[in-house]
Amino acid sequence: MVTSTKRKQEQIQAVAAAVIEPSSKKPKTTGSAPSFAGSWDKLKPILTPWILETIHTTFGFTNLTPVQASLIPLAISKNKDFLVEAVTGSGKTLSYVVPILERLVAKEAEMAKERGSAGSQGGTGVKGLRRNEVFALVVVPTRELAVQVHAVFELFFQGLRTYVADQKAMNSHGKEETTDDATQQEQQPLETTIIEEIYPSPLLLVSGQTTTSKSTTALPAPSPIIIGTPGRVASYLSTSLSTSSSSSTSAFARARKHLSLTPFSLLILDEADSLLSSPDHLRNMHTIWQTVPRQRRNWLFSATMMDVLSERTNGLLGQTGLERAGLKNLTRVVVKVETKVKGREQEGNEPAAPAEVKQRRTPVSLQNTYILCHAAEKTLQLVRALCTETTNNEHSKFIVYFSTCAAVDYFYRILRRLPELSHFHFSSLHGHLPPPIRTSTLSTFTSHTSTPLRPSVLLCTDVAARGLDLPDVDVVVQYDAPMDPKVFSHRAGRAARMGRQGKGIVLLTKGSEEGYIEFLALRKIPLRKQAYIGPEAEDQVDNEGGESSTAAEKSPFAVDPAADAMQLAIQNIVLEDRDLADKAAKAFVSAVRAYSKHEASYIFRLRDLDVFGMGKSFGLLRLPRMPEIRDWKDRVAKARERQEKGKAGDDDERLISSTWQDRDMNWDEFAYVSKTREAQRLAELKEAESKKDEIAAEREQAAKARREMAEKRVAWSVKKDRKDRKDVRREKKDRKKDWEAKEAKRLEVEAGEHTLDKPTAQSSATVASDGDDDDEMDEYREAKKSKKEHTGGNMIQSDMFDDLS
Numbered sequence: 001m002v003t004s005t006k007r008k009q010e011q012i013q014a015v016a017a018a019v020i021e022p023s024s025k026k027p028k029t030t031g032s033a034p035s036f037a038g039s040w041d042k043l044k045p046i047l048t049p050w051i052l053e054t055i056h057t058t059f060g061f062t063n064l065t066p067v068q069a070s071l072i073p074l075a076i077s078k079n080k081d082f083l084v085e086a087v088t089g090s091g092k093t094l095s096y097v098v099p100i101l102e103r104l105v106a107k108e109a110e111m112a113k114e115r116g117s118a119g120s121q122g123g124t125g126v127k128g129l130r131r132n133e134v135f136a137l138v139v140v141p142t143r144e145l146a147v148q149v150h151a152v153f154e155l156f157f158q159g160l161r162t163y164v165a166d167q168k169a170m171n172s173h174g175k176e177e178t179t180d181d182a183t184q185q186e187q188q189p190l191e192t193t194i195i196e197e198i199y200p201s202p203l204l205l206v207s208g209q210t211t212t213s214k215s216t217t218a219l220p221a222p223s224p225i226i227i228g229t230p231g232r233v234a235s236y237l238s239t240s241l242s243t244s245s246s247s248s249t250s251a252f253a254r255a256r257k258h259l260s261l262t263p264f265s266l267l268i269l270d271e272a273d274s275l276l277s278s279p280d281h282l283r284n285m286h287t288i289w290q291t292v293p294r295q296r297r298n299w300l301f302s303a304t305m306m307d308v309l310s311e312r313t314n315g316l317l318g319q320t321g322l323e324r325a326g327l328k329n330l331t332r333v334v335v336k337v338e339t340k341v342k343g344r345e346q347e348g349n350e351p352a353a354p355a356e357v358k359q360r361r362t363p364v365s366l367q368n369t370y371i372l373c374h375a376a377e378k379t380l381q382l383v384r385a386l387c388t389e390t391t392n393n394e395h396s397k398f399i400v401y402f403s404t405c406a407a408v409d410y411f412y413r414i415l416r417r418l419p420e421l422s423h424f425h426f427s428s429l430h431g432h433l434p435p436p437i438r439t440s441t442l443s444t445f446t447s448h449t450s451t452p453l454r455p456s457v458l459l460c461t462d463v464a465a466r467g468l469d470l471p472d473v474d475v476v477v478q479y480d481a482p483m484d485p486k487v488f489s490h491r492a493g494r495a496a497r498m499g500r501q502g503k504g505i506v507l508l509t510k511g512s513e514e515g516y517i518e519f520l521a522l523r524k525i526p527l528r529k530q531a532y533i534g535p536e537a538e539d540q541v542d543n544e545g546g547e548s549s550t551a552a553e554k555s556p557f558a559v560d561p562a563a564d565a566m567q568l569a570i571q572n573i574v575l576e577d578r579d580l581a582d583k584a585a586k587a588f589v590s591a592v593r594a595y596s597k598h599e600a601s602y603i604f605r606l607r608d609l610d611v612f613g614m615g616k617s618f619g620l621l622r623l624p625r626m627p628e629i630r631d632w633k634d635r636v637a638k639a640r641e642r643q644e645k646g647k648a649g650d651d652d653e654r655l656i657s658s659t660w661q662d663r664d665m666n667w668d669e670f671a672y673v674s675k676t677r678e679a680q681r682l683a684e685l686k687e688a689e690s691k692k693d694e695i696a697a698e699r700e701q702a703a704k705a706r707r708e709m710a711e712k713r714v715a716w717s718v719k720k721d722r723k724d725r726k727d728v729r730r731e732k733k734d735r736k737k738d739w740e741a742k743e744a745k746r747l748e749v750e751a752g753e754h755t756l757d758k759p760t761a762q763s764s765a766t767v768a769s770d771g772d773d774d775d776e777m778d779e780y781r782e783a784k785k786s787k788k789e790h791t792g793g794n795m796i797q798s799d800m801f802d803d804l805s
């Protein structure tokens, strides 16, 4: 393992400072605290016993994280809307789960008081809240995150059951000695009521469930706490409540029974920036906002919450956008991470330079790096990174992010069959997988006991970028940088959670993508350079930011020959099944299209994307037909022409170094492994063969039609051109006639007055000016001139004299 020299000089200290203030003011650091900020026991207000007990025994936590210490007391006691930002893995989930539970307990007690004895009003046996009454709603962007948050709530309610059982057992054995009156009061209702009736399991609303049935009886029963994705929550709310507007009294009664938002108090948006920026989420969020009562508290959470306030987007982001959504006067709770970098030792007796405090948006325990390579070397670098991280750094759990579902799907089939990675366990997760498979994939990855000898890798899209708390992830590799720069820190933040060491690697291609390093640095996400991983690679983090000495890096355009070998290895896997070739093409096309959608489009320029190199990295057998490829081919060809003329520039050299060769193979014999698919392909092939002449004729006809169309287009344009010219000529003729008539009239007048004056300066000028852009007038003037010359140069005068004579 290469240890960084610079790191030795640094004494990195995490400083988490909680900053709480109204949204109108700029956040400022008010102090510093260690990674934990006080004990749960000493939190004021004191937590309800079963909640505190669950935190201690079920979760095993003794201390609060800074975001929890800052928010929980406020969220429990103050009736405010909050906008919370803290780095990934800093415990934001509990910072809203605990206050929701505390407020629910308080609401339950309040309603119980209001409604009198148990079951007297609702008839359900529930003391305070009725069964159909919803108290809080937690909305998150992905199914997986919703499941995770739901599980946290479930743990608390299980903790409650255990707590009550313990209390009863202790009481029945006469061992319980209660000294604290408040505690006794809290316990009383719990012991006398069925817990499940008071606090039924929270309702989880995610894909794969029924939420849009016409009949409310088919809908899952409500619960005081509902957790779900925006689409599911919106449809559940509107379906549950829409029946209430029906004219049918029974339907109205049914709907009322099904769901009531009367006691609704809390709307929590976790990963709020994502919920407010995606148009799809936003549409559903509008439905939710319109459905839930206005008298509610809004709590918004994200590790990248503050960025959005300064952003001007089409969505809801930004201060004004939030205000428009009724999210006004949000109190900001910002937990900052600062690193103290000790000043360098000076030579001789000079004192060391003062320590520098730097703010960052990622956890201190996260070592974020980048590797520069050519597009053709990306898969090679990914494979080498996985290998070197296990062998040199003994890392065993990896997440690799790709930009599209098709890329995840394809690489999942390829990587696990590469000999270098045969000991890795691969899983894949993306939005196009059916919900049960998504669930099982995640649990397999989570439960897999990974060791450096049997490491595990999750290949995924951004569906797993935010919020997921996957235990023990060592390294996050970003094969493609995310479309939305905000997602970068969320992806990297799946490692290094809650103070654990972790590493992030982003693969950037040489050229314009290098600008991403500076771009992220400005957003307080510093990246260290990791040298290009060579064949005998060690973990070479280039801490000084200097250049690596590997051959591939010495020559700026030379591509590592091992990239060709990797392409060949992938191609050989693809050749086993035609279906893989289809998947490769789909993955490639989708990745190219995704590249054009980068928000930082001035860094990720489609025009600069080396599609040939990318094709190599994907192990394509041939390039698909698409405009991006055509353009790149043209540009490469033109660069070659310039090179032949000795006029090639730097950009041309880069283009020339980008090469592509289709795999020499017989596509007709390339078969699908799936028998039905292959039979279908052969049938199609046979049909095509039998209709060969017909198809050729059709093609010829189509080509002819295209040619004719092209000709017609030419003819049409020529016709139009002619017509235009004719119109111009007619116009000129009319103007000439006009001019002649006027001139004749003027001469008549002049003749009548017996004046021998020449045309006025103005009329000469008019003619001259007409003549500037009028060819016919020129001809006319020429003719007039020659006539003048013929008649001795003074037509007017001669006429005049004729008349006089």
Ligand SMILES: Nc1ncnc2c1ncn2[C@@H]1O[C@H](COP(=O)(O)OP(=O)(O)OP(=O)(O)O)[C@@H](O)[C@H]1O
Pocket (backbone or CB within 6 Å): 061, 062, 063, 064, 065, 068, 086, 087, 088, 089, 090, 091, 092, 093, 094, 302, 303, 466, 467, 468, 469, 493, 497, 498
């Ligand atoms: N007080 C605590 N003490 C110890 N561990 C904690 C504490 N609070 C939370 N954790 C653990 O820290 C991990 C990260 O917590 P959590 O998922 O809430 O982070 P987060 O800030 O929401 O991250 P992200 O921004 O990625 O969603 C979880 O495994 C959680 O159980």
